[in-house]
Amino acid sequence: MAAKLFTTLVLLGAAAILVTGVLGYFRARDAIEKAVFDQLTAARQNKTRQVETYFRTIAAELRLLAASKMVVDATREFRIAVDQLDRAGVQPDLRQKVQDWYAENFIPQMTSILGRQPELSDYLPVGGAPYYLQYHYIVENPNPAERRKLLDDAGDGSEYTRLHATYHPLMRAAASMVGFFDFMIADPKSGRLIYTVQKELDFTTSLQFGPYRRSNVASAVARCAEPAGQSAICLEDFAPYAPTGGAPIAFMGAPVIDKGVVIGVLVAQLSNEEIDNVVTGGRRWRQEGFGDTGEAYLIGPDYLVRSGPRTFYENREAYFAELKSVGASDEEIAAIQRYGTPVMHQRIDTEASRAALAGVENTGEIIGYRGVPTLASWGPLEIPGVRWALVAKIDSAEAFAPIAQLRQELLIVGGLALLAVAVTAAWLSRALLGPLRELTAGVKRFAAGDYGASVPVRTRDEVGQLCSAFNGMVETLHEKNVVIENKNRENEELLLNVLPAPIANRLRGGEAGIADGFAEVTVAFADLVGFTALSSEMPPHEVVTFLNGLFTRFDVAANELGIEKIKTLGDAYMAVCGLPEPVANHSERMVRMAIRMVHITREHAMENNVSMKLRVGVNTGPVVAGIIGKSKYIYDLWGDTVNLASRMESGGVPDAVQVTRPVYEKLKDHFVFEPRGPIEVKGKGKVEAWLLRL
Incomplete structure (x- = not known):
């Protein structure tokens, strides 16, 4: 075992060299990253002050002249x-x-x-x-x-x-x-x-x-x-x-x-x-310390640039090629070519631009508008009357060029060190027995993902005991991994049946007290007319089977139309469109869902030889959504919009969809509605309603 101990010491020495090199590399990378961010932030703040001063000066002169x-x-x-x-x-x-x-x-x-x-x-x-x-x-x-x-x-x-x-x-x-x-x-x-x-x-x-x-x-x-x-x-x-x-x-x-x-x-x-001259520094990017790929640009609340990107001025052919590569539309490119400027035509929607327009001042590594990793510093401008943001950035490849050189040198030194270790190991390998080689190969297969790897136990010494322990460990880990994977899969399916996928992801990420406000969504309530009387005449398992079949078909329709089912309560069904991910045509989707639900109910009733109709109420407006409870939690909605949608259903007409004015105004050119006039709504008095008969 003396030879084995010697070899272990040599390998530990090589590992120490490797760890030292890796730590030195990452510390140098962090130091350069901090220096680049500091430089970008200073440049951004300087240009922000210049732009703000320009507008303050213009405002003062204009007021004086007026x-x-x-x-x-x-x-x-x-x-x-x-x-x-x-x-x-x-x-x-x-x-x-x-x-x-x-x-x-x-x-x-x-x-x-x-x-x-x-x-x-x-x-x-x-x-x-x-x-x-x-x-x-x-x-x-x-x-x-x-x-x-x-x-x-x-x-x-x-x-x-x-x-x-x-x-x-x-x-x-x-x-x-x-x-x-x-x-x-x-x-x-x-x-x-x-x-x-x-x-x-x-x-x-x-x-x-x-x-x-x-x-x-x-x-x-x-x-x-x-x-x-x-x-x-x-x-x-x-x-x-x-x-x-x-x-x-x-x-x-x-x-x-x-x-x-x-x-x-x-x-x-x-x-x-x-403004363009201020932001681009008179197009003297290198003199201002931006290197070969750095620049600063202004964006407005519509995510359209208010100053020209650097490539537009330095290399038009490369500029338009980059626009096409990142998926810019033909209309956008054609507009830039016709007007001769990207200002008010090129859209830059990145993590940096979104955060800056939201009033957040920060730095970070993002994917830039050219589709490459970028170090950026961003922040808003304080100019009355407009909402602008300024982003200063440089390609990560250029910023970390010194680190790339250091990495190459470390690889050369490390390679030479590893070569020395390999020569030593070749000489010592004669003292190592075959079981150790087999154990090493088994460990490599296991590390590569072969969780069924095993090695033969040929000796009873320390190496043999290690081989036996390795086989036991592999078998145990394999069994536990199978159990864990099955449980994870079951938990994932269960969670997605309870919550929308984006909310489930936030919950898995550790977010507590999830509650969001949405400016405009469309809520629908549906209720089976006459089901209570029908269910009293049916055996319990038939009641459950009937409802399960009907609501399952509702769920399929909701999934096809991008609608989020919220809950069922008895024979009532509640759904919403426009959250947790906003959609532009949420009202139209929900009305189409309501139409399908009425048709599905008719078909289901005919297939089961029962008399059954559906009453649907739809309303559009703001809601608050969040998770309620710690155990058996549910994703639910609150607000006047929800209450009025429920009243539209309860005060509606069987086999018809009743909507409020906001829904009618959005869809009156797409669907034929019949005015019902003001109806009495609990807690609201008289409310106008329209019927979409089928």
Whole structure:
């Protein structure tokens, strides 16, 4: 046994070297990971402050300009001049020239952006003033489109042109000084953009009735025009804006107040380029410490980017190839190509973006939007009016490149050490008997998953005793594993029969007191009419067999439609759609389930030669769901929505489905409902109901 002891010591030495190397590797990895996370967090926080400072600065400058005498006077006088032009109307030939200009210049541009030819009437202005002023300041403007703002006096002799020649040079200078892409004044009474610096196609159009009434600039003007917003700055998030060629534009508005009355709204048109330059660092990622794959990007509550990803600027071909590889839709890719920017078109829905938009600031290793492991730091931005988040990230492969080098060196050193051990073991193996080799082979087979492995017992020494003990251990473990696997399988099936799969998974994960609120689900109650009387005439086992067969068919239908059965109580059946996993068409699914239940009941009654009808009540609304009890627990629902669904069933009509107004409003275009009028509901008084007869 001296040789065996010597060999054991050598192997222990080799194991110690291996453990030391592994521990050193993981500690070095943790240290580098922490350094990378700290660097990403610092970069993210710095860019967050820059973006927030940019918007605070713009808001302060806009508020200051809105209170200036120049803007107040200009607003008052431009309103009067535009109203005069509106009352004067417009000559037919001038109107036709403006329409021809749109058809020849604007419509082709929008066709290339949208990928289809839009209707000319969708973009034409409304009213006399827009046609008159767009003709003189756009159609007949001697400057190219990007320099239309240089025209001070259109030479038409109108009062508007006189005012424009006075105020426009000052307004143009102010817009240039503060860095606004465009600078506009809106009349909240008429909704018109009575003045703009750039003279784009929104000039003098109505934000209430014109082609841009649903744009974000219209929302900004409407918010700032409210009396409650006289001291507010109204910021509207980026969205594609047709007058700028579909480029993503944000609008910030401030009320123009004269003698305590809002007479106008001063609107700053903000280009995405400024935000993009801040977030991308002027596209100097390497100089900012992001390496070859690192970057920072902004996302909005719709998970669409507000700044361009790095690959889009550095390698377009690789960028679109990556989008296709991660499953981006053809529509998304086509939109990015048409508009020439991923902003407001590329969707990034990752663990980091979801957490950041939820207001959580954290770091971690995630699967990035390019489908590769990524180290990321994320957090929300504090900008009134928008809900944005910023993510800074770098590919894990690049971040851990030094660790890869260290791993390679450790493998080389470890390989040499193992080689030395192997040479020593080869010499010592002559002293080891065959049973030890057989035992080693058996252990390897067992470690590889062969739980029936056994070795012959050839000697009575320590090695033989070890072989015998190994065989006994393998046999015992095999028997216990079989018992454990069977029990686990039975427990899993039992748990899934009691609880929904997501809730069961949370319960297995150790979560206690499971309770969730759901904003909108659809609940259904069904009850067999006349079953109590029928069951009194049937033997007990036939009653159980009848109900089991019927409710089993209900369960099959619920499973096919993605509906969660909650419980049965006697001859009543309760189900819900829209939880624990939300679905968009929960009301439609539940009504289809109700229809199937009525048909199934008819078929089951005919097959069993009994007279039986089903009464179903359906309601949509918020509920609270959770687990009740410690033993024999059940997943149940509570709330007014559940109570009203139960009342719809109890006050319903046999062989029909009775629904509430929320269900009717959602499905009235998909199903034919018969109004039943107000019915008396316990605890609610009169409630409107509709019947879906079958």
